[in-house]
Amino acid sequence: MSVDVFLAHDFGDFALDVRFTVGQPGVTALFGPSGSGKTTIINAIAGTFRPQQGQIAVNGRTVFDSAKQVDMPARLRHTGYVFQDSRLFPHMSVEDNLLFGWRRTQKKADSGEIANVIALLGLEHLRQRWPRNLSGGERGRVALGRALLSSPEILLLDEPLAALDAERRAEILPYLERLRDEARLPMLYVSHQLDEVARLAHEIVVLRGGRVVRQGSVFDVLTELELPTLAGAAPAGAVIPTVVGERRADGLTALAFDGGTLLVQEIAQPPGTKVRVRIRAEEIMLALEEPRTISANNVLLVQVNEVRHDRATHADVQLLCGATRLVARITRASLQRLNLAPGKPVFAVIKSVTVDTQMSAG
Amino acid sequence: MDSILTPAESEALLLSLRISSVAVLCALPFAVAAALLLARTQFIGKTLVDGLIHVPLVLPPVAIGFLLLTVFGTRGGLGGWLLVHFGIRFVFSWTGAALASAIITFPFQVRAIRLALEGSDLGLNQAAETLGAGWWDRLVNITLPLAFPGIVAGVVTAFAASLGEFGAIITFVSNIPGETRTLPLAIYTALQAPGGDVEAARLSIISILLALLFMSLAEIAARPARTGA
Secondary structure, three states: OOEEEEEEEEOOOOEEEEEEEEOOOEEEEEEOOOOOOHHHHHHHHHOOOOOOEEEEEEOOEEEEEOOOOEEOOHHHOOEEEEOOOOOOOOOOOHHHHHHOOHHHOOOOOOHHHHHHHHHHOOOHHHOOOOHHHOOHHHHHHHHHHHHHHOOOOEEEEEOOOOOOOHHHHHHHHHHHHHHHHHOOOEEEEEEOOHHHHHHHOOEEEEEEOOEEEEEEEHHHHOOOOOHHHHHOOOOOEEEEEEEEEEEOOOOEEEEEEOOEEEEEEOOOOOOOOEEEEEEEHHHEEEEOOOOOOOOOOEEEEEEEEEEEOOOOOEEEEEEEEOOEEEEEEEEHHHHHHHOOOOOOEEEEEEOOOEEEEEOOOO | OOOOOOHHHHHHHHHHHHHHHHHHHHHHHHHHHHHHHHHHOOOOOHHHHHHHHHHHHHOOHHHHHHHHHHHHOOOOHHHHHHHHHHOOOOOOOHHHHHHHHHHHHHHHHHHHHHHHHHHOOHHHHHHHHHOOOOHHHHHHHHHHHHHHHHHHHHHHHHHHHHHOOOHHHHHHHOOOOOOOOOHHHHHHHHHHOOOOHHHHHHHHHHHHHHHHHHHHHHHHHHHHHHHOO
């Protein structure tokens, strides 16, 4: 499964010129500030926007090629598009909305698969309802189900959480995670929220001003100190793949990662499960000597890899713990006091670790 | 009803209802097509087409009747051709009255449907397209159902307006009892006869009641569209 995208379009005041490939099933985030061309890119893949120049192939099937005059109509492209505003059909029941694409596709999902999708998204009790009587979160889930049941070859999600408040986001995020882990589909996820990307994505394509400025795994890209400058965004942090270990006598559970272990409390997943943890840059303190009497459960011996202090108040420090990268945000004063430079060993005191739910790949 | 209305009155009433129904329903597909053209497409000469559709609103109905007589009269080009090849004759026939009513009330239908189309979310059409729906599929299952309140409002308004048509009908198809003598023509005829005031008043009351009925129906039909439900 793959999607190859090359696009060029001149809007006059803004030019889009991107090239990237989405490799495996899993979530690839298209990340960037508003107006960086994210939605235009997925519209071009879906066939609702026609770029001046470009080549787009979904699973090796060319759906658009300006040089060869190929422009497959949107209805034949088999892209499952989940719009920011859901776009449920107001004159149809939830059931009819869900089955709209299913009724029109050749390779229909059988009743078992339909039941799976409905169970996965928790839609059973909504089937007979009408879109106008659904909450924002429920609407989002129905829109997801409708796209999935059309048997798409790729799922395109245009900021599906942007129109929701924090509570509704928290309601729908677990469904997106289950979808990511259970549906064997490549998903292209447009977002300008780094925390969503950190939680959901495997790969990230960072866009700025209509160009791809970075592409790589979230584990690498999110610890790049340049990211805030590149994407004009959000505090950096580390996303680390770990494996759940045995529960210890003191009640803590060890999560093994490439470079050490992290101790966390109360984890639902059984030993052996792969989980993703996130450590925000603000949650790490640095010490030159090992702090022996301290309430934090996680103190790691790490090495300073890179320091960036182009801001007035604080500095970002990239740390290496084995092969795993962490980022700490400290004040300029601390940076001088500790005299940090690349290569210097320090102790990273981790105040809190966020554990995300199960992830199957990467 | 027969006990209240005289045979001539119920004849005029039923004829009016039949002519208006046929006029409005036959014009409906064309009105939908015209509304789609005006609401969803851009083309050179759109203003001209828009203007032509609305001409019957501002032209004297008598003038329209005269134009129809010129075109569809049996000695007129199209009228003669239709009579010779298909045996269709509009002049002095109730179908002619329906044709005249259809043309006069066409703008009412187009306006209401166009407004409904312009008010509906094109994003839903786009969503349907990504879910595999072709042009015709989207028209039948998305566009028209969403515009349905507007379509009903257009039909009812046009129907009510059609019931009152006088000038074009009397000019084009004359005033033949049981064939083209609709309610307004019957009122006019009653007024021509000495002592016909009572008869004219009775027919006028029937017309007023009918008009009220259909205008309130149009109101009800338009309501869901306004609340966006």
